[in-house]
Amino acid sequence: MELKFIISRFAVLAVLLASQGCLFLWVRGVIAASGWSQPTRRRLTAGVGLAFALFGALNLVVLLRPIAWVDPPLLAQVGLLYPVAVWNFGAIFSALAVLAIRAGRALAPAAVSRLPRLARLADPLPVDPGRRRLLKAAVGGVAAGPVVLSGYGAAYASMAYEVEEVNLSFGCPLRVVQLTDIHAGLYMTRREMRRYADRVNRLKPDLLVLTGDFVTNSLSYLPGCLEEMGRIDARYGAFAVLGNHEHYCGTLPDIRAAFGDSRIVLLRNAHRILQTPCGRFAVAGIDDLRTGRPDLAAALQGLDRGIPMLLLSHQPEVFPEAASHEVPLTLSGHWHGGQITMRLPGLDLSIAHLVSPYPEGLFRIGGSHLYVSRGIGTTGAPVRLNAPPEITLLHLT
Numbered sequence: 001m002e003l004k005f006i007i008s009r010f011a012v013l014a015v016l017l018a019s020q021g022c023l024f025l026w027v028r029g030v031i032a033a034s035g036w037s038q039p040t041r042r043r044l045t046a047g048v049g050l051a052f053a054l055f056g057a058l059n060l061v062v063l064l065r066p067i068a069w070v071d072p073p074l075l076a077q078v079g080l081l082y083p084v085a086v087w088n089f090g091a092i093f094s095a096l097a098v099l100a101i102r103a104g105r106a107l108a109p110a111a112v113s114r115l116p117r118l119a120r121l122a123d124p125l126p127v128d129p130g131r132r133r134l135l136k137a138a139v140g141g142v143a144a145g146p147v148v149l150s151g152y153g154a155a156y157a158s159m160a161y162e163v164e165e166v167n168l169s170f171g172c173p174l175r176v177v178q179l180t181d182i183h184a185g186l187y188m189t190r191r192e193m194r195r196y197a198d199r200v201n202r203l204k205p206d207l208l209v210l211t212g213d214f215v216t217n218s219l220s221y222l223p224g225c226l227e228e229m230g231r232i233d234a235r236y237g238a239f240a241v242l243g244n245h246e247h248y249c250g251t252l253p254d255i256r257a258a259f260g261d262s263r264i265v266l267l268r269n270a271h272r273i274l275q276t277p278c279g280r281f282a283v284a285g286i287d288d289l290r291t292g293r294p295d296l297a298a299a300l301q302g303l304d305r306g307i308p309m310l311l312l313s314h315q316p317e318v319f320p321e322a323a324s325h326e327v328p329l330t331l332s333g334h335w336h337g338g339q340i341t342m343r344l345p346g347l348d349l350s351i352a353h354l355v356s357p358y359p360e361g362l363f364r365i366g367g368s369h370l371y372v373s374r375g376i377g378t379t380g381a382p383v384r385l386n387a388p389p390e391i392t393l394l395h396l397t
Helices: 003-032 038-064 074-113 116-121 129-157 190-202 219-229 244-249 252-260 296-300 316-324 351-355
Strands: 162-168 174-179 207-211 238-241 264-266 270-276 279-285 309-312 329-332 342-344 347-349 361-365 368-372 390-396
Touching (some): 003 038, 003 074, 074 129, 162 368, 190 219, 207 329, 252 264, 316 329, 347 351
Parallel strands (some): 174 207, 207 238, 309 329, 329 368
Antiparallel strands (some): 174 390, 270 279, 361 368
8 A cells, every 4th residue: 555545544534533532522511511410411421432432443443454344234334334434524524613613702702892882882791591502502503514414425415326428429339338436345335336237237338438446445345346347238348447546455466367357358558449330449548647657658559540539547637638649538537526516606616626627527628528427436435415426328429
């Protein structure tokens, strides 16, 4: 496993522990200020502390020692894995909400004191217990909101996939299905992958392309993932490229061995030419742009540029170079459409939308097109908001 991947795990763990520590201190303060008896407050504080400690320990196990639990039962997912993930993700934003509320309380008196007129109006009011309870409930609701939203994103939004249909001129009639960012692991089991494979089979594709990130944190999941994807029946076969997570989690010989036992052809800086009743077309693929050894020139070497060609690249930032080589169509993934995205009128906000010019959807440079799929899996947390999983069906003419 690469050093950068290990460092990123420690960074994530530090954020999670800091956010949960902040929430524990807040909850302890709420309990201390309650009207319950001292023994009750002690028991409640101890119970909350135990729950926080348990989730912290699970964080350590999941993040620092990846669990190779290839096919966890549904009961384990619902009763353990998803609650921990939802809590971890929601706690970060809940802690930020609590800190914002505390900062507002701390700054408000100073702001009022600087405005004499407001200071005169801000004479102490009689204490209203009902009003105080209402304010405490409102603060609690604000703090709990991110956890509730995280639960929604895990329970519904990550499962409600969409079939995105794209029509493009290509020079050879084809029905191409693209799957990407499967992220087989604790939250993408063989049961879920089989559900996607069955749906793709009903689309009757001519060609299946898989654009990387088959696993999340362990190559133990790769054989099962390839077996499930190998159940998809495509007339001209299935082709794949590697993503950054394959390079993070294993060695190239192990990856090649897994693909060698499957029906899926791995293209690593290489291409294949396929024959159809309407003529020939080519499928080329390159290694991951950042963690692999990509070589677009090698992938295109010897290709007759007169035949239609698909380029597979896990990360879409190869597009300008591909367009300079007059590649008609590039298919990518990687960004999950942001995974957690805020949709505003005329503006989408997510980490992906901030750091990449190609977060999702269709792009064009001259006569070249790029399509970036949101993918079907998740990473970091099994949560999607405003970025549903995607099966891409390309109608090429």
